[in-house]
Amino acid sequence: MSQELAASAVHSTAEQHRVHVQVDLLAIPLVVLLFAAVFSFQFALLVGDWDYWIDWRDRRWWPLVTPLALTILPAVFGYFLWERLRLPLGATLTIIALTAAAWISRYLNFHLFANFPMNMVWPSAYIGLGLIVDCILLLTGSFFWTGLFGGFAFGVLLYPMNWPLLAPFQVPVEMHGTMLTVSDLMGFEYIRTAIPEYVRIIEQSTLRTFGEAVTPLTAVFAGFLNIMNFWFWTWIGYLGSKALWLRKIV
Amino acid sequence: MKRLISLTCSALVAMLSLVAAMEPAQAHGERAQMPQLRMRSVHWFDINVSTVNMQINDLIKVTGSFMPSNYWPEHVQSIEKTAFLNIGVPGPSFVRLDSRVNGVPMIRSTAFKKGELYNFEITLKARKTGRYHVHPVINVEGTGPIIGPGLWVEVGGDEAAFENSATTLLGKTINLESYGLANAAFWSGLWFVIGLAWFAYWLLKCPIVVPRFKRVNELGPAEADKIITPNDRRAGLVFLVLALSVVAGSYMYTQEKWPITTPLQTGKIEVPPIDVDLPLQVRLQDARYRIPGRSFRMELEVTNSGDSPVMVGEFAAGNLRFINSDVLKVTPKDEDDLVATDALRVEGGPIAPGETRTIVVYADDALWETQRMTTMIASPDALVAGMLFFFDANGERFPVEVGGMMIPEFV
Numbered sequence: 001m002s003q004e005l006a007a008s009a010v011h012s013t014a015e016q017h018r019v020h021v022q023v024d025l026l027a028i029p030l031v032v033l034l035f036a037a038v039f040s041f042q043f044a045l046l047v048g049d050w051d052y053w054i055d056w057r058d059r060r061w062w063p064l065v066t067p068l069a070l071t072i073l074p075a076v077f078g079y080f081l082w083e084r085l086r087l088p089l090g091a092t093l094t095i096i097a098l099t100a101a102a103w104i105s106r107y108l109n110f111h112l113f114a115n116f117p118m119n120m121v122w123p124s125a126y127i128g129l130g131l132i133v134d135c136i137l138l139l140t141g142s143f144f145w146t147g148l149f150g151g152f153a154f155g156v157l158l159y160p161m162n163w164p165l166l167a168p169f170q171v172p173v174e175m176h177g178t179m180l181t182v183s184d185l186m187g188f189e190y191i192r193t194a195i196p197e198y199v200r201i202i203e204q205s206t207l208r209t210f211g212e213a214v215t216p217l218t219a220v221f222a223g224f225l226n227i228m229n230f231w232f233w234t235w236i237g238y239l240g241s242k243a244l245w246l247r248k249i250v
Numbered sequence: 251m252k253r254l255i256s257l258t259c260s261a262l263v264a265m266l267s268l269v270a271a272m273e274p275a276q277a278h279g280e281r282a283q284m285p286q287l288r289m290r291s292v293h294w295f296d297i298n299v300s301t302v303n304m305q306i307n308d309l310i311k312v313t314g315s316f317m318p319s320n321y322w323p324e325h326v327q328s329i330e331k332t333a334f335l336n337i338g339v340p341g342p343s344f345v346r347l348d349s350r351v352n353g354v355p356m357i358r359s360t361a362f363k364k365g366e367l368y369n370f371e372i373t374l375k376a377r378k379t380g381r382y383h384v385h386p387v388i389n390v391e392g393t394g395p396i397i398g399p400g401l402w403v404e405v406g407g408d409e410a411a412f413e414n415s416a417t418t419l420l421g422k423t424i425n426l427e428s429y430g431l432a433n434a435a436f437w438s439g440l441w442f443v444i445g446l447a448w449f450a451y452w453l454l455k456c457p458i459v460v461p462r463f464k465r466v467n468e469l470g471p472a473e474a475d476k477i478i479t480p481n482d483r484r485a486g487l488v489f490l491v492l493a494l495s496v497v498a499g500s501y502m503y504t505q506e507k508w509p510i511t512t513p514l515q516t517g518k519i520e521v522p523p524i525d526v527d528l529p530l531q532v533r534l535q536d537a538r539y540r541i542p543g544r545s546f547r548m549e550l551e552v553t554n555s556g557d558s559p560v561m562v563g564e565f566a567a568g569n570l571r572f573i574n575s576d577v578l579k580v581t582p583k584d585e586d587d588l589v590a591t592d593a594l595r596v597e598g599g600p601i602a603p604g605e606t607r608t609i610v611v612y613a614d615d616a617l618w619e620t621q622r623m624t625t626m627i628a629s630p631d632a633l634v635a636g637m638l639f640f641f642d643a644n645g646e647r648f649p650v651e652v653g654g655m656m657i658p659e660f661v
Contacts (some may be wrong), residue, residue, distance in 0.1 A: 022458030027459050048364035058514045085462040086477045088486065089452055096445045099438070114341045115378055119431035125438050127445035128493045134448065135490035139483060141475050157497055164437045164500040168430040172419040176348060176355040184515045185416055186426055188349075188357050190342040196334035196389035198359040204515050214513075 013091075035097035039073050040105065043098060046072075049195070051102070052110070054120055054169050055187030058202035059159070059215040065220045067155040068123070070095070071226055072233050074130055075151075078137065081239025088138035091130035091150075099127055120186050120234030124162050129154050143234045155223030159215055256400050265661065267288060268294040280385075280397050285626035288568035290635045292329070292388055293651065294398035295566055299384060302584070307405035308348070312372040312384055314398065320365040321635040323652035327392030332518065334359045337372050338385035338397055343405070344374035345414055354521045362388070365651065366523030374496075378457035383586070399569045402584045420510060437500065444496065448489050450482065453622050526649075529556030530640055534654040535608065537634055539661055541624060546613040550638075551600050559600040565613050567636030568623055572613035577641050588590045590615035611638070627658040 010016045040233070043051065046069035050062045078090025102123035110121040133150035140146060169183040187197070280288075297314035304310055318329045335349055335356045338498050349372045351357040362368060370386065382405065384643030386398040414426045452458060461485045466474045536549040546567075563577035574594040582589050590613075618624055626634060635653030642648070 017457065020460045024457045028453075033547075055514060076477045081425050084466060085459065085472075086457065086466050086474055087452060087462065088435065089449065092445050092448050096442070096449065103438070114411055115429050117431075119427070119429055119434070119555050122434045123429065127441040130466070131445055131448055133294045133487055135493070137488040138478065139484035139490065141478070141539060160501040161497050163440075164504040165430075165434040165506040167504045167511055168433055170513070171508060172512045173416050174419055175357060175416075178355060178515075179419070179512070180357065180414070180510055180515050181431065182418065182426075183356075187415065189345040189347065189426065191337055191339055191344060191346055192341070193336055193338050193387060193395065196336055196359065196391075196393050197357075197516070198332045198334055198518075199517060200391070200514075203516055232294070250589070 032093065032097050035073070035077065035094045037102040039094055039098040040101045041056055041071060043069060043102075049200075051124055051194075052106075052121055053187065053195075054122070054166070055181075055183040056200055056202060057162070057166055057183070058200075060203055060218050061201050061210070063069060063159040063218050065130075065153070066126075067158050067222050068229050070073045070126055070129070070158075071151065071229050072131060073074065073098075075230050075233030076237035076240060078133065079143065079234045080241045082137060082143075083238070083241050088134040091133040092139075093130075095126050095130035099123055099125070099148075103185060110170065116135070116190055118184075121191055122165070125165055126161070127157070128161050132157070143231070147227055151227040152223040154217045154230070155221075156228040159219050180241040256349060257396055261396065268552055280400070281622045283397070284629070284631065285623045286629035286631070287322060287326065287566055288623070289626065290319045290323055290395070290633065291326070292398070292651065293317045293635075293637045293647065294386065294569060295637060297338045297386060297401065298583075299401050299403055302402060303404050304406075306376050306379065306405065306409055306412050307374050308404065308405075308407075310344070310374050310376065310384075312374065312386060313370065314386060315367060315369045316386070316388070317367050317637070317649070318362045318364045318650060319635050319653065320651055322364055323592050323633075325630065327390065328392075328397075329362050329388070329390045330364060331361060332359050333362055334386040335370055335372070335378075336389050336395070337374065337417075338375075338387040338395070338400065339382050339498065340380075343376075343380060343382055345377050345413075347375055348370060348373040349631035352524060355518070356521075358515075358517050358519045359391075360519050360521050362521065363523055367649070368521065368523060369524050370561040375414065376407070377409070379405050379407060379409055381405075383494045391469065397569075399588060400586065402586065424639045424655045427532075440496070444489070446520060448639065451489075455562045473485065483563060486534040487557075507598075526650050530554060530560065530648050530650055532638060532650045534545060534652045535656055539618075539624075539626065539634075539655040539656055539658050539660060541627070544614060544618045544624070545617055548611045548613075548652065549608060550611060551606065551608050551639075554601040554603055555604040556642065557603050558644060558646075560601050560640040560642050560648065561600045562586060562594065562609070562611055562638055563647070564639040565594055565611060565636055566639070567613075567634070568621070570615075570617045570621055578639075588621060591619050593617075608630060626656065629656075632656055 010019055028114045047066055050056045050065055073094045075092050081087045081090040104116035106121045106123055111115045132153045136150040137146040170181045173180055173182055174187050175185060294316045302310040322328055335351055351368050351370045358487055382403050384403050385400040388396045415423055416422045416426055416621040449453060458583040469476055495548055531553040534552045535551055538547045560628050561577050563574050565572045571589040573591050574596055575592040580589055593615035595612040596609060601607050632655055634656040638650050638652055640648040
């Protein structure tokens with residue numbers, strides 16, 4: 001009796017394959033949903049308005065704050081998926097989940113519920129950044145090189161990756177003798193009672209020495225900063241994957 | 251199990267009943283703001299709307315005046331630093347086409363001086379149907395929104411007919427409701443396709459979770475890379491090159507398509523206040539609020555240096571108006587207009603030209619209670635302020651701010 005209980009429930013290779021497929025069917029959608037929920041919450045806390053509104057996406061703060069916050073979960077889960085499954089999917093999958101959740105949230109919450117036009121609240125494009133990190137991880141098999149090149153690319157490429165989406169909104173317009181961008185104009189016209197103009201954290205910094213090269217400088221600075229940021233969060237992923245806390249409980 | 255089902259059903263019914271009984275929020279929390287902040291931040295007056303019934307695409311002007319208080323609380327960041335004239339409506343139910351203070355466009359933030367008078371005018375265009383309580387608002391950095399009196403506006407018509415366009419400095423007319431969305435959706439969609447293709451490449455190896463977990467464990471950390479095939483590496487290289495190419499290509503394409511762009515615009519703008527020459531000097535000698543009678547009593551020393559006798563016609567504090575019906579006839583603009591049309595009593599009569607006299611003003615009304623102003627007695631500095639409106643024999647009005655210590659009376 002006890003021998004029967006101890007025996008495997010799987011009696012053939014086909015059956016085992018079927019069980020493994022069923023695990024995938026259950027686990028993968030759950031993991032994607034988990035990524036979407038956790039990442040949306042974390043991104044809302046750390047980036048928030050910079051990603052919600054087109055008149056917040058400036059060339060100084062948005063490209064600096066965003067990669068630092070965006071790296072956290074791709075690095076943590078990326079480490080876990082690579083270390084445990086040798087799957088270079090952590091960064092891409094977390095960012096796909098974040099972006100999909102963001103589009104759904106912007107449409108339902110911001111557009112349908114709060115009445116903002118979708119062209120004022122579309123989410124930025126970050127999926128390519130995750131893909132680059134995953135590919136570098138796959139090709140190098142090293143978190144050191146992934147942090148160095150992938151973490152750097154995260155910071156450097158965020159702005160150019162989004163420029164095709166953003167550029168039409170930075171065309172100049174005139175309103176009552178004031179020059180604005182289309183983004184500023186929409187920010188003024190579409191009323192946000194709780195977000196006055198001065199609340200926007202844009203264009204404020206001391207880095208004025210290099211004239212027109214604001215965006216490249218910010219991007220390179222964000223890239224360098226993000227190398228260490230990526231390594232740090234990979235280390236957190238390493239600690240998490242050891243699951244010491246779980247072993248203590250069990 | 252039956253108990254669980256019945257409990258769940260009961261909870262569901264209770265929740266649905268609550269949802270069904272809910273009414274939409276129709277105010278902006280004016281009463282929630284601390285009385286001393288309402289009384290001593292911004293004095294709003296003459297708030298008006300050009301129409302109360304309108305259709306989608308119709309324009310409405312919200313006009314009025316305000317004076318930042320000289321008695322602005324020390325523990326709250328000052329309006330003299332950074333402020334923004336805003337409008338309190340539920341989201342973009344209107345679009346704001348123009349906003350001016352003393353004739354200066356208020357697209358950017360500004361600063362207002364305490365004790366100075368400002369006139370404002372905000373032009374809105376109806377975008378969503380509904381009934382809205384429209385308030386002027388001044389957002390003050392570090393303090394929050396200071397909400398003015400609200401008036402009800404009804405918007406009807408066809409929302410689908412709403413139009414809002416602008417012409418860029420490059421001469422192109424754009425529809426602000428949809429401009430740039432298709433472009434953003436295209437690039438976002440392209441990245442989704444590439445990202446999902448990468449995901450699909452690995453999903454095609456399904457099952458991937460258990461077998462790979464077991465294999466990695468079997469191989470150990472040093473040998474685990476053996477699980478990666480040459481095809482995987484080739485796919486990685488292809489996707490890496492593809493991603494970098496799309497970034498570079500789309501950037502160059504964009505530079506070609508939109509060669510002229512400008513950074514987001516921000517900054518502060520100065521607004522000169524209105525010069526007002528008042529023939530009056532008013533000093534608050536004593537202020538008491540008697541809680542049981544909802545009665546606010548002020549003893550004032552008034553000097554009239556003008557050439558006509560003056561009388562107090564109105565006292566306004568914290569967006570509440572108390573009217574002396576002997577001097578002024580006021581009809582509430584709607585059911586929520588916070589005006590007590592016969593609640594101001596003045597002892598002391600008109601102040602003759604050249605005369606200095608002490609008068610006593612009583613503002614007695616339940617509005618103090620219903621608008622939650624009675625908690626002014628809980629102020630950390632026990633100071634109050636308000637606007638007195640004097641009128642001369644010709645009906646000319648002189649707004650004067652008074653303020654000072656207030657003593658509550660509990661019996």
